Amino acid sequence: xxxxxxxxxxxxxxxxxxxxxxxxxxxxxxxxxxxxxxxxxxxxxxxxxxxxxxxxxxxxxxxxxxxxxxxxxxxxxxxxxxxxxxxxxxxxxxxxxxxxxxxxxxxxxxxxxxxxxxxxxxxxxxxxxxxxxxxxxxxxxxxxxxxxxxxxxxxxxxxxxxxxxxxxxxxxxxxxxxxxxxxxxxxxxxxxxxxxxxxxxxxxxxxxxxxxxxxxxxxxxxxxxxxxxxxxxxxxxxxxxxxxxxxxxxxxxxxxxxxxxxxxxxxxx
Numbered sequence: 001x002x003x004x005x006x007x008x009x010x011x012x013x014x015x016x017x018x019x020x021x022x023x024x025x026x027x028x029x030x031x032x033x034x035x036x037x038x039x040x041x042x043x044x045x046x047x048x049x050x051x052x053x054x055x056x057x058x059x060x061x062x063x064x065x066x067x068x069x070x071x072x073x074x075x076x077x078x079x080x081x082x083x084x085x086x087x088x089x090x091x092x093x094x095x096x097x098x099x100x101x102x103x104x105x106x107x108x109x110x111x112x113x114x115x116x117x118x119x120x121x122x123x124x125x126x127x128x129x130x131x132x133x134x135x136x137x138x139x140x141x142x143x144x145x146x147x148x149x150x151x152x153x154x155x156x157x158x159x160x161x162x163x164x165x166x167x168x169x170x171x172x173x174x175x176x177x178x179x180x181x182x183x184x185x186x187x188x189x190x191x192x193x194x195x196x197x198x199x200x201x202x203x204x205x206x207x208x209x210x211x212x213x214x215x216x217x218x219x220x221x222x223x224x225x226x227x228x229x230x231x232x233x234x235x236x237x238x239x240x241x242x243x244x245x246x247x248x249x250x251x252x253x254x255x256x257x258x259x260x261x262x263x264x265x266x267x268x269x
Contacts, residue, residue: 054163054219065218165215
C-alpha cells in the first residue's frame with residue numbers, strides 16, 4: 001500500500017516538520033524506462049511504503065540525492081526502529097518492486113555557515129549492491145555551467161527534470177491540482193538564471209516548460225548539449241515556488257564545493 005510522506009504518522013510529521021523533503025513533476029509525462037538510472041528513496045514503515053525523495057545512480061553503487069533528503073533519516077529510524085530506508089529504480093513504485101539498501105551520507109557542509117548562498121545541499125547513498133543492468137549517469141566537468149554562460153549559450157540550453165514526486169497537470173488553481181504519484185516522470189525546462197551554487201529553471205506552463213514539485217528533491221536535471229539531452233546531471237532538485245507553478249531552484253553539482261564532497265565517493269570527470 002502506498003501513501004505520501006505528508007500522511008506519515010503524527011510522530012514523524014512532528015519530528016520533521018521543518019525538514020520534510022520539498023520537491024514532483026509538473027506539466028510532465030510518464031518516463032517509463034527513459035531514465036532507468038533515476039530512482040526513488042522509499043521508507044518502509046510497518047508494511048507501508050512512503051515515497052521520500054528522488055535521486056540518480058552516478059556510479060555502480062553511488063546514488064546522488066540532496067542533503068535535505070538524507071539529514072532527517074537518522075531521526076526517522078531512531079524514532080521508528082523498524083523503519084527501512086530503501087532505493088528503487090522501478091518506473092512505478094510498488095510493494096512487489098525491487099529495492100536496494102545502503103548507507104546515506106549527508107554533506108558535512110550542509111547548512112554550515114554559508115546560508116542560502118551555498119547550503120551544501122548534496123548527498124549520496126552508497127548501495128550495498130550494484131543494480132543489475134543500469135548504466136550510471138555522469139557528473140559534469142568542473143564549472144561546466146559557468147563555461148556555457150561565459151560562451152553566451154547557457155540561455156539557450158534546455159534541461160530535463162526527472163523524479164517520482166507529486167504531479168501537477170494544470171497551472172490553474174492553487175494546491176488543489178497537486179496530486180499524489182508513484183511513477184517516475186520527466187519534464188523539459190528552459191534556463192532562467194545562474195549563481196555560484198544555484199541553477200534556476202523555468203517551469204512556466206504558458207511557455208512550454210515543466211518542472212518539479214513535492215517528492216522530487218534530490219532528483220536530476222540532465223543538461224542538453226548541442227541540442228540533445230545528455231546523461232550529465234547538471235544539478236539536483238532542491239526547491240521552487242510553493243505551488244510548483246513557476247520556478248525550479250536546483251543545486252549545482254559542477255561547483256568546487258559540491259565536487260569536494262562528491263569526490264569522496266566517485267571519480268570526478
